[in-house]
Amino acid sequence: MQFINHGPGRTWVKTVVKLFWPLIIAGKRYSNVPLLKWLIYPFFMRPLNEVSSIPINIEVKAPDSVVLPRRVVHRLLTAVDEKFIFGECICRRNNNVDSPPQNIGCMALGSAIRRIHPSHGKMVTTAEAIRHVDRAAEAGLIANVAHVWIDPASFGTSFRKLMFICFCDDHNCLYRTYMKSRGPSLEGAYQRLPGMSVSVDKDKCKGCGECLEQCFLANISLVDKKANIGRSCAGCGRCVDRCPNKAVILAIESEEALYFDLVQWIKGVSELPIKSS
Secondary structure (H helix, E strand, C coil), X not given: CCCCCCCCCHHHHXXXXXXXXXXXXXXXXXXXXXXXXHHHHHHCCCCCEEEEEECCCCCEECCCCEECHHHHHHHHHHHCCCEEEECCCHHHHHHCCCCCCCCCCCEEEXXXXXXXXXXXXXXXXXXXXXXXXXXXXXXXXXXXXXXXXXXXXXXXXXXXCCEEEEEECCCCCCCCCCCCCCCHHHCCCECCXXXXXXXXXXXXXXXXXXXXXXXXXXXXXXXXXEEEECCCCCCCCHHHHXXXXXXXXXXXXXXXXXXXXXXXXXHHHCCCCCCCC
């Protein structure tokens, strides 16, 4: 600890991430190996690992209007008082990539952020937080709302009073990468919000397989030369974004329903104070 009132500083966390990154990758890759999977499972089990995706860069057609899921995240940020933006994405920094930009970091919410060392970033206003989400969306990143044990352990904060919104790509992410060959112990690690659904327009689908390549959970298959969405779909929207024939459809009941589902999910896994609309 560098300061009595704060958790570990940036240099310490970067070092720990670099040391443990290979172990995390190995844990995912070998999560289906007999005996090993039971040693790995405690590190990924619920409720210590809860992640849901929100496709902030995609317009979703609802029955009554065109809804941008990004607005749902905006509403959440307006309803939470304490917000902290990290100056960099620890995952992309660890992998030393320039695209997507390293300087679009995660966002932490809740009173536990007071313990995060200031070398990691800064506390921000709602307007600053919303601008950060918009920037992440424009970079093609997906918002992962996460309540995972590794975050409070890394930054020396309370688990129950902390939520993270991570802005992730598919190749440099602690949460998303190396999930295609996961074992049963990692099933359910990603929870799709109930108010969101993904389907395929069979008339438009050409069976090209592009969506199969894009699905980070390997949960899409070809059935009779048409894409078929599996039960483990996280609703991240990457297949919608990448389908060359616009055959994959992401739909929600309404903006209100999606926001309600998100708030209920957060309240079910944490003590994050969310003001009522």
